[in-house]
Amino acid sequence: MKNYLTASISASAVRHNIQVLRGLIGEGVKLCPVVKDDCFGHGMDVLYPVLAELTDGFAVAAPLEALELRSKGYHGFILCFLSAYFDDFKIQDELVWQEITQTVMSKSALESIQAAARRVGKRAKVHLKVDTGMGRLGVPAQQAVDLIKTINATDEVTLTGIYTHFATADEVDRTSTFRQLELFESILAEAGNIMRHAANSAATLDLPETHFDMVRPGIAVYGCHPSDQLKSNVGLQPCMSVKAKLIAVKHIPAGSHSGYGLTHRYDRDSRVGVVPIGYGDGYFRNLSNKAVVRINGRDAPVRGRVSMDQMTVDVTDITDVKVGDEVEVISSDPTAPNCVENLARLAGTIPYEITCHLGHNMRHELVD
Ligand SMILES: *Cc1c(COP(=O)(O)O)cnc(C)c1O
DSSP: OEEEEEEEEEHHHHHHHHHHHHHHSOTTOEEOOBOHHHHHTTOHHHHHHHHHHHOSOEEESSHHHHHHHHHTTOOSOEEESSOOOTTOHHHHHHHHHTTOEEEEOSHHHHHHHHHHHHHHTSOEEEEEEEESSSOSSSEEHHHHHHHHHHHHTOTTEEEEEEEEOOSSTTSSOOHHHHHHHHHHHHHHTTTOSOEEEEEOHHHHHHOGGGOTTEEOOOTTTTTOOSOSSOOOOSOOOOOEEEEEEOOEEEEEOTTOEESGGGOEEOSSOEEEEEESOOGGGTOOGGGTTTOEEEETTEEEEEESOOOSSOEEEEOTTSTTOOTTOEEEEEBSOTTSTTBHHHHHHHHTSOHHHHHHHHTSSEEEEEEO
16 A cells, blocks of 8 residues: 555545436436446445445445445445355355345356355345346346246245346447347346346446346446447546655656666656656556656656556656656546546556556545
């Protein structure tokens, strides 16, 4: 943990995004933000109170994430996408005891949840996940109806919901999303009157016919678009900015270099600032010689290779720059060159990976 790095998370940006998403879904549709992986790196500790107030539940990936929400005092609906695997009875029992809604995708998963429910002496609530084309977790669509019948015949387990997940909802071509949707709908006819959900951020933003009873947006809650192909103009506001301070400013004569591999040569007498953040803190190494940071409102290009804990930026054109000046490594302004979406583009990845990686090594603070 680096006490000198700060991720500032804007509560008002998150509130705004929730409001935007609420405006897109119908009155009766529940909003269940996906908060897996420490809120995509934004920090559960700071975001929990903001989100708990405005939403109808939480979706997480891992069982311990679900239990963490309970330990924060959350009593509402929590859906866990993954299970307690490999005979971890203690966690399996906790999930049932603490009334976490678990995902079932096979008979064997059902049996282990049933066994936990027996040990604990409490009914387990489950949602069935159907694989309609994503080809990852979920019961194959052809076997879904069978599994529904088996769950309904299982004493200790109650089927309260059914869901699927889209593989290409963030692409312009809707063909396979609509194929997945059609397959999902064909199974719903057999599912009875339980909660149905399918929409991630992309589908929540762009495909109202996928909203059903609940939506599960992740990245949009935090203010980024799921992909460049899906540029909805609903006005999402990125909620994260990352700040550091310059720890050194030095003169570098023309013809010199900075960083491992000496990959950047300074053609003129320059001033270089050292920023104490690197790939160990989640700042991608392949942003070397590509990205910019902002100092005193001006762009400072990242020069040379990003190291594990530090990197060098060119501050020659920024007047009055000095040690201790604030460096905006990530901007929450979606039009800034150092916003998450642009850094994802430059690094050849997606906004999700940028924010997830930045979560670990720094202090998170809630700002308004
Ligand atoms: C991660 C995840 C989501 C959220 O996806 P976004 O693209 O961030 O909106 C929704 N549903 C499931 C099953 C997921 O794994």
